[in-house]
């Protein structure tokens with residue numbers, strides 16, 4: 269993967285219909301997360317409507333106070349109206365504040381519920397997706413989905429969105445109040461909306477482009493960082509620090525530059541907003557003042573009008589500020605919805621067939637397979653492996669051995685033809701039965717954090733410690749495990765618990781032994797073992813392979829000796845097939861390999 273080839277969702281040159289589909293996809297996702305929260309959302313919406321309505325009443329009450337209640341007090345010594353106005357003002361203020369507080373709590377709860385839902389969905393879905401997805405979707409991108417993308421959605425939901433809704437409502441209510449109070453001032457405000465509209469539009473268009481640039485820049489930064497760190501061994505081995513330093517510095521600078529542009533944008537937008545607000549306020553004050561002088565307008569009304577006009581522009585700035593978080597959150601949602609709508613390349617069967625105890629008869633029936641449409645790796649492949657047979661699969665690098673193993677484990681489905689276990693197409697087999705029946709042990713032998721015993725028990729979660737130890741003994745791992753600081757309880761990720769590559773392989777053998785599958789595939793699984801360990805494992809292997817179908821992929825020919833049958837594969841085709849003795853005595857590819865290998869031993 270190239271760092272600069274920002275691909276997939278990170279590209280920004282979508283066609284119109286693609287963009288529309290992406291937006292539709294995000295909306296679908298958003299609606300589906302909101303669905304279970306429907307009633308909460310409705311209550312929250314009503315709360316904020318009432319709260320905003322209350323907060324807009326303030327200036328009107330002040331106007332009534334000055335226009336009617338004060339004269340009543342001064343001219344008729346009547347306290348009643350003023351008392352009523354002050355009382356209502358206080359009540360409205362208190363109720364408004366309480367409702368706003370309530371709104372904030374409720375919207376935060378909704379935000380948290382949506383986040384937890386998305387977080388779980390992203391994890392479960394990416395875990396469910398097939399290997400083809402994970403082999404093409406880089407880990408940096410997957411990490412961004414679960415971290416920075418969800419973070420930007422959290423930012424929007426927990427702050428921005430509530431404020432945005434509040435702000436927009438507040439502006440709307442204020443405008444309505446102003447209009448119903450005094451339509452002349454309302455008209456002035458309406459005129460101000462024209463430049464405000466243009467300014468906002470200008471800001472929206474430019475900031476959208478720039479925010480996208482900053483996001484792409486930051487995504488590149490993360491990808492570069494993750495790649496350098498996950499590949500740190502290669503970086504150090506090949507002294508790539510200098511080159512990475514340069515790459516990273518360029519990306520950081522890029523990121524700074526795009527951010528600087530965004531700041532420049534705000535530098536124009538904010539003052540313009542203030543300017544429009546002040547000019548409008550001046551106009552309202554001027555026109556209103558003239559009318560007060562003419563006796564057309566009461567002074568209290570003018571005060572209310574001025575307060576409304578000022579209020580109106582208050583949230584505009586905030587809304588613009590939150591445009592950023594809105595933008596990145598919606599982009600994040602777009603990417604997350606993209607991942608969530610990925611279909612697993614190997615879908616679970618709709619009507620699965622149960623296979624309680626598989627015998628282990630494997631049949632490749634005219635299988636054709638290609639990772640990419642135009643490069644066939646396996647052309648018309650037919651192979652029958654009777655139950656219980658031990659196969660050694662050899663062949664040069666890139667011949668398609670691992671591919672064969674992946675097809676048999678159903679990490680991929682064949683492009684044509686079918687792979688059958690005991691006569692059942694793998695595509696129709698219940699996933700649980702498939703995993704129980706076929707186990708593949710690879711070279712990487714991944715260990716999860718936890719104890720050695722836990723790691724072995726992955727093969728059979730309900731295994732007792734005795735069973736675990738038996739399994740370890742069977743593959744010759746018992747000795748070294750006992751030598752670890754805490755024996756079977758040693759944490760493999762803690763200092764001191766670190767195991768070597770060969771020891772990791774032994775653990776993964778024990779894991780497979782415990783799982784007791786009817787078909788076992790070992791892909792280069794003994795490659796990290798030293799000769800004595802390999803001998804030891806080979807003794808274990810004899811018992812491990814005794815009553816099951818086994819496919820051993822190995823470059824080391826010593827492993828081949830225990831096989832019943834050897835298959836030599838070249839460019840996706842089996843070129844030799846026979847017993848080890850038969851092939852060795854012949855003149856074919858395997859005989860040559862074997863002769864070369866024997867010579868290398870002496």
Ligand SMILES: Nc1ncnc2c1ncn2[C@@H]1O[C@H](COP(=O)(O)OP(=O)(O)OP(=O)(O)O)[C@@H](O)[C@H]1O
Pocket residue numbers: 403639640645663664665666667668669670671672
């Ligand atoms: N995920 C993938 N996407 C695309 N092509 C792939 C993928 N994995 C393998 N290939 C291609 O398929 C061919 C067979 O690869 P495979 O891994 O099966 O070889 P192999 O026989 O296991 O080799 P080795 O002995 O080196 O492990 C190779 O040409 C390889 O480039």
Ligand SMILES: [Mg+2]
Pocket residue numbers: 669670671791
């Ligand atoms: Mg391989």
